[in-house]
Amino acid sequence: MWGKHRKRQWIGFYCGAYLAAVLTIIGLSGLFMHFNEKGPMNAGHENILCDDCHQKAPGTIRQQLQARVGYLLKARKTDVVFGHLPVSNQDCLVCHERPNDPHPVYRFIEPRFAETRKKIQAQYCATCHQEHRGERITNDTQFCRHCHERLVLKNDPLDISHAQLIEDEKWPTCLGCHDYHGNHVYQIPRETTKMIPELEVIRYFKGFPTPYSKDKKHEPKKRR
Template sequence: MTNRNASLWTLWLVLTVALGGWLLYTLFKGEEAAKTVFLPGTTSPGHHQIEEVCSACHGASFSDLDTMQEKCEGCHADALKAAKDDHPKSKFTDPRNADRIAVLDARYCVTCHVEHRPEITFEMGVTIPPDTCYLCHEDIAEDRPSHAGMGFDTCTSAGCHNFHDNTALYEDFLLRHAHAAPTDFEGRLLQANLAEIAEQLPDYPLDKWPIAAATLEQQQLPEGVNADAHIAEDWLASGHARSGVGCNACHIPAASEDNPDPAWTDHPDQTACAACHQGEVQGFVAGRHGMRLDAANLGKQLSPLTTDMARLPMQADAAGRELTCQSCHGAHRYDTREAQVESCLGCHADEHSLAYRDSKHYQLWQAELSGAAEAGSGVTCTSCHMPRSEKDYYWGTFIHHEVQHNQSANLKPNEKMIRPVCQSCHGLGFTIDALADRTLIDSNFSQPPSVHIQSIDLAEKRAAAAEARANTP
């Protein structure tokens, strides 16, 4: 072997060992983000933000079904329970349905939601064919003649069925609201009421922050920390100041066993907000905006989401922007009105978002802001994507209008918007048709729907047939 060949072989050996060492280090000890080099394929839109933390979904063996199921349920079990899941795991572990498992093993989420397979991944991360319902419901036309001749790839059309959540589509619900007017012009959305009920909430820190207006002179800032005029002006105009929540409430974390004497922090995170807004923070870290901060389920806290990670179109001047509580609410003013529209449109540049300012919903919002219309009559981005819901305490003794900060909660499938959002102002039939009209969604509901879904029609025909049979001698 010549000296030149020996040198090349030595170089090749050194590079091979170095590359192998780097790969092993990356896999077991290296930065999490670097682990994406091992991905077998693109991750779905629902999970791509956390793909560098393999352990968030996988166990030590990577392919153990029971471990992966535990991981899925760690993030999604509560949502399925709240949705009154029509196909819960218990249905398929029931011995009476043992034959169904051989057809579709729905005991495991990964039967239908396989990651890293973009070529077979459909809407909502589903990786089974659209006609899968046929596997168990091939005789549906015998039970429901109205369904005769319908294609099995139409079952999950908006306004019909979906595997997990049909709470908006039960027959009795369809019949009860069958003849509602398209629009209820007297309809109003829930309004914020935390300040009014905070003294009654069991987990609100009244001992530290009693509900009473606070002044700048009352604030005790650590040595070397000064509130400049701009910060003071913003804070004094905020609901925090009006409710007695001062600087230390956010900038000094709550004491704990690990940190009995917490120090001032210049940049408080969502854990500071959770001291008073626990429900909202829980929703935030459960949704796409904050899921990277969900240390409980990820096993570690990642850096906040940035617009560069988004798969939806974003505004050019929002490049690199981080998403935290302060990103939408502001660092000191915490203007909830700005957070309802301007914060959203400051980042989102998809067709639906860009059409909002030309919509009737926006016109109603402007009328409300100007005082020309009642509170709750305007419709903002958050009215639909982060709606307020009624959270009752002590069997309805008092009710908190809590904002659901998980913007994913009612978006996919969009029929989940029907009860908590759309029906506040619109009839059921109008709503179902509108949510099934893709062109109308893109234009931000600028006109009546041009699509008609037969759900209510079919329910009425079925009810009429049942009544006729009951009245037949």
């Protein structure tokens, strides 16, 4: 009889420890966090609904906890509001699909970009577009350097060659002529005198109007 009692005590102990661990995780990670706006919406998103990006979690509490633990263990890029799924690339692409994108996020999941991913996580929209900052682009103007440092054009059309610009580490000039997603309709200049100045690119990043062109090859959807 004594043995059975002892066994029950142990079961109780393990259940208690398990519960404590679970509660610590939930507690730490903000079960009591309210789904309030985190900060001003980014440029262009003023009229987008919360649910357009923050999908309600269909999963069980256990699955939601797994998502949260995944985030805490760095397996996920974005945190999750309890009861909501973490916002993923797919939530952005629903409205922003651009078949002509020369830098599509999925390309950088490929194994050949393993080294690149250590330098820049170009496989996530969130790397350059964190939301709730009231901005448009949250990365710097020099990130091209992580991937194009060995670029040489056979017949370089520029007055100062790409190779020279790169040797002189003029990384902010890249965005002075090229947009990243290739979605703006405009003529790429060949003279460095016709570049968009870095300051204007930065202003665009912060939320001011586009210096490239208002015409886009693919307009975003307004509703999910």
